[in-house]
Amino acid sequence: MNSLLTALSIILPAKNESAAIGATVAGIIALLPDAEVIVVNDGSTDNTLEVATAAGARVVSHPYSKGNGAAIKTGARAATGEIIVFMDADGQHDPADIPRLLARLEEGHDMVVGARQKGSQASVGRGIANKFYNRLATYMTGHTIEDLTSGFRAVRASKFREFLYLLPNGFSYPTTSTMAFFRAGYSVSYVPIHAAQRIGKSHIKLVKDGMRFLLIIFKIGTLYSPLKLFAPLAGLLFGMATLWYGYTFVDAGRFTNMSALLYTGSVMIFLMGLISEQITALMYKDEG
Template identity: 75%
Template sequence: MSLNISVVLPAKNESGAIGQTIAQIQQLQLAHEIIVVNDGSTDNTKQVAEAAGAKVVTHPYSKGNGAAIKTGARSATGDVIIFMDADGQHDPQDIPRLLEKIEQGYDLVVGARQKGSQASIGRGVANALYNNLATYMTEQKVEDLTSGFRAVRADKFREFLYLLPNGFSYPTTSTMAFFRAGYSVTYIPIHAAKRIGKSHIQPIKDGVRFFLIIFKIATLFSPLKMFLPIAVVLFLMATGWYGYTLYEFHRFTNMSALLYTGSVMIFLMGLISEQITALMYKEK
């Protein structure tokens, strides 16, 4: 490509896989720099990465996957940034396929994990729900909302760094931000292998994060598309209950008033959130 390519690998205690991953990327002879963001590792991840020929940026303590991504994006000098895991899940041989889509004019290309690539059944179900919700919100087919293997145009990605969380949901946030901004997003099918080393996923913490991501998907794109159906359902319930009580008891009850009030409040919350979301993407 005529564009310079930077590969960013967030890494925390990945000494078992990082050397092999870097070597495989170097064999492609596509990247002009490989940046390993050492997120407070307590093993020799830094030493292994440096010995393999990567540029290493080290956090003094663990700040999270999203924070490592932001550090890598700020450090990268390439026109296009490839983000991928350092634990052996992502195959560097897929990088040329990502770049091919960038050459075709896309701004964000995501490696969509195919059937059998999910770490567990629970995560597979959660990701399916995320994808369906994001498809509803954006009215575009979203094949893999949470995949961390992606190629982006660096200047456009940096526009949204202030939105990215320090935790694991940076793929969700960045994808929805690109859709909202009207940038071109596409997917290529990939197979994710089993990671090398111990996973950093925590079931209980990730369960809470599941619900947070659901709301984040809505608020990052179009909050009213989520709030409006809820408001309509409450309004219909209020009307139905009012019709029943009027017919049976000839009066308007507190439950109907509560449901009507809730319907109006949720609609107004969605309306206000919609305006706030629009301001988030206003050009500075």
């Protein structure tokens, strides 16, 4: 474990987190004194920069707020460690859980996610939404995803950087990185954690960002396995066409234009999915 810790970078994206960032950084340094701690100051208007610096972190600042995902990308580019741990700066994540994530990473995994247990969600609505996202993403990938949106995770830096171009600048980087790792055939594991209530005001807007998470799932789903989206839709249209044809044949003894349209639509959607599947395979082709 010691060799792993000396090659470790811990990245905390922070926007107006002066109330919590000092204690968070101090807790990490006390536990892992050999780790590189990077705070990405995402255009804060409070004294996040000064507090983080005083606590002992290396601070990289954005001149204006670019978003949580942009801060993650900045931190990943700035990190010197072979292993990167991403965690929130608002006091939700316990630094004491970091060694547990690293221990699981040492077992041969490429990404280890801190999966929030019951009682860790900020609200009932958010908990229900996350369960839905987890189930939908599990269907897309064919792998059990315990916590799609957790921002507490340890990754192998070289593999995480392969997908920086895919990551959005908003709050959906955990969604994108998890599904991209699965698509590339990298090993992803989960460690149960308890997330505390954040210190300060949340920057997430449930409805707006919830829809954004959902759109990201479908976006990465089409990159992961497009046929899992296109084939069911094509099958639905084919079934509707067959039912309508059966009805019109019994009722009027003829094949209608609507049946033809539905059959044609189903074939076109299936072919679009097939082509997308081939494009996806080329995108992830090993260049080595």
